[in-house]
Amino acid sequence: MSTAVTALARRLVATPSHDDPDAAGALLESWLREHTDATVERDEHGNVIARRGDGDRSLALVGHHDVVPPAPEQRDDGYLVEERDGRLFGRGSADMKGSLAAMACAFRDSDPAGELVFASFVGEERGGIGCRAAIEDGFAPDYAVVGEGSTGYSAPGVTDVAIAHRGRRASTITARGTAAHASEVGAGENAIYRATDAVDVIRDLPAPETTVHGRNVQGSLAVTEIDGGDAWNVIPDRCTVTVDERTVPGERAGLDAVESIEGVTWSVEQDLPPMACEDERFAAVALEIARNVQDGDPEHVVKPHATDAGWLAAEADTRTLVVGAAEPGEAHTAAESVSIPVLERCRRLYRVLAERCP
Known part of the structure; x- marks a missing residue:
């Protein structure tokens, strides 16, 4: 299945970023400059942040481009990436370069309701150091969707909306x-x-x-x-x-x-701080959109582990949700993969959310 999301996801997954995320950050920066009219920067920490649209309030699509070290079978000269049975395999495909590609394409394609921000941080796998550094530098969107996995919590294959995590x-x-x-x-x-x-x-x-x-x-x-x-x-x-x-x-x-x-x-x-979205309207709109972009019946769910959403909520006072393509049990495994149709679903979800919120 060849789409813009899949093509970008393949390039990101193939780019090593466990020791040094610089090459993956450069790829994102170059792609955003080529495919959008946004203001794009890669800051001194290695975070990639792009902005387009305007308004009194802002929505950020947030991910990270660092990964945990690959298993031996996941690497060659770079990282191995493979498509089969409707899934994309490779280190970082689920956590979270697949959803990151969906966010980048949604950022490009949407007609945002306010200021729309795309942010990909470094160091999420090392305690959120990139996100924390960005917050210290003034990164504080009003709303954020973090693209960590929320698929398969209420039912197999259903992309849910996480309103909290531990x-x-x-x-x-x-x-x-x-x-x-x-x-x-x-x-x-x-x-x-x-x-x-x-x-x-x-x-x-x-x-x-x-x-x-x-x-x-x-x-x-x-x-x-x-x-x-x-x-x-x-x-x-x-x-x-x-x-x-x-x-x-x-x-x-x-x-x-x-x-x-x-x-x-x-x-x-x-x-590592937990997260709770206290904004009922934001959570309700995201769930409505999630229902409209899939055949399943998504729910508000709770994730068991920490993400950069916790730092955004605790230190930037950002109203935050977690919505992404990865399913439980995929991240950090030797057979890590993500569903390509679910990546497309998430791209649609992010795009519609950007056009309705804040």
């Missing part, structure tokens, strides 16, 4: 004690025992939970690693425990409770 807070509990010879237990303070007391506290904490537009958003809390001790005959003086918390809008687990234990401290290593 965040991720990664933290470390450090327990300190006093070393001693293991034959003299009373001479030391066992850091592992203090760490396991902290683990018991975590096991009793409720996972964060909330609702967004009537949809339940359930977080989670899990101890994922424990490391302590240097020798079989030494009472350990230090032990660390890592904790993975999937956060929800407005809620966090009370992990600081572990610091009530003597010798125990808690520190946050990463905090």
Whole structure:
């Protein structure tokens, strides 16, 4: 199936961008300059941002062109890309160069209702560093659609509208004690025992939970690693425990409770924000458009993992949704692929949304 979306998606997927996204950014910049009359820039961080139309409010079509490292079978001199059975295969096809191509074509083809922005960030796979840098430089659209996957959540093949997603807070509990010879237990303070007391506290904490537009958003809390001790005959003086918390809008687990234990401290290593779209009109219009561009019956859904939508909502005060072609389980896999007909569907959805919103 040869279309403008497929052609651009193939070029993007074939361009390596796990170590250095510069070539993929240059491709996007060149394509936008050639195919649109927009103002286009590639900023000092490597983000590609284009603007066209005018108005009091702005809508941004947002993606990223960096990817995780490919599997050996996904690369040759560059990245391998293949079409078969109505799908596009290759690293980044689902996450998220396919939807990025659909956004670029919708940006080109639409007659926007206000200012329309196309933004492709770097470093999404490294904690959203490109998006955060752009926000620090003043990037703050009124509305945004992030093209991460939202297809197949309510039913197979249906492109839904994600009104919320979970965040991720990664933290470390450090327990300190006093070393001693293991034959003299009373001479030391066992850091592992203090760490396991902290683990018991975590096991009793409720996972964060909330609702967004009537949809339940359930977080989670899990101890994922424990490391302590240097020798079989030494009472350990230090032990660390890592904790993975999937956060929800407005809620966090009370992990600081572990610091009530003597010798125990808690520190946050990463905090990727969750997202909730508080604008009911924006969410309703997007769902109406999603219903009009497909035969299925899409729904408002919740994504389980963090995206750049969280940074936009938390740090730029942007009213944000997530709508994209990728299905659950496709991203970051050795057989990563995306449906070509769904890419075309998303192109239509983005175009109509740009012409109706903000």
